[in-house]
């Protein structure tokens with residue numbers, strides 16, 4: 201029996217590779233998360249370059265601080281760790297990929313009003329291929345998400361298709377151009393909804409997001425996780441410091457030493473570019489970018 205999702209929601213996710221669940225996170229939680237963001241923004245104002253906690257926009261200056269990502273927030277914020285471990289996040293994940301869950305990573309992507317960076321089209325699975333694809337990302341919508349402030353966009357059904365070649369000139373660039381792969385951007389849907397909603401996208405779903413051209417922020421707190429029996433394939437960008445460290449990332453359930461294998465397409469994200477490990481830096485390897493002008497249609501939020 202599912203814990204929180206209806207069978208219709210589970211079927212929708214399995215068919216589309218994405219779903220928005222509106223108003224999942226109580227206001228008290230959202231207030232605490234926003235207070236934490238304010239704390240990190242104050243820290244960003246003291247920096248001139250990105251560090252291992254905070255990733256700054258290229259246009260960041262001390263006078264005009266511009267934070268684009270809080271890295272691994274669950275390791276530097278008790279609030280964001282506790283939210284990650286709560287049933288608000290884990291119960292829907294368990295309904296979709298089972299009781300034994302391991303964290304892959306967390307990040308809080310900020311698109312500030314008027315300039316927030318685009319994220320080019322990619323599949324998370326292209327960055328971290330595993331032995332099976334019971335892999336998903338839960339996004340906590342910190343702000344109301346509409347077409348103009350750069351919501352996540354997904355090609356529905358793409359999680360059942362190929363793993364696209366995210367290389368440029370033989371080097372992993374962490375992105376693809378939809379039109380060069382026979383995809384029409386008009387088919388993408390935007391995962392919009394009120395603050396406090398969560399989005400869920402499948403690890404193989406092709407997704408990206410445009411610049412924030414609005415006068416309000418767009419912030420999403422992502423928790424990316426997988427079934428505990430999905431093990432990284434050699435060459436995956438998954439951090440691996442041995443099994444003991446790996447098992448500290450268990451979110452719930454029990455770990456295993458027996459990977460489950462699924463017959464799915466795999467492409468190794470190697471060789472890596474000689475840049476910091478950040479999707480924004482890796483995607484600079486693209487010679488052409490998709491997110492200059494784009495129109496999207498509203499996704500089905502059910």
Ligand SMILES: O=C(O)CCC(=O)C(=O)O
Nearest residue numbers: 309319351352408409479
């Ligand atoms: O923040 C976004 O809109 C997209 C984030 C994403 O896909 C990523 O960081 O891998």
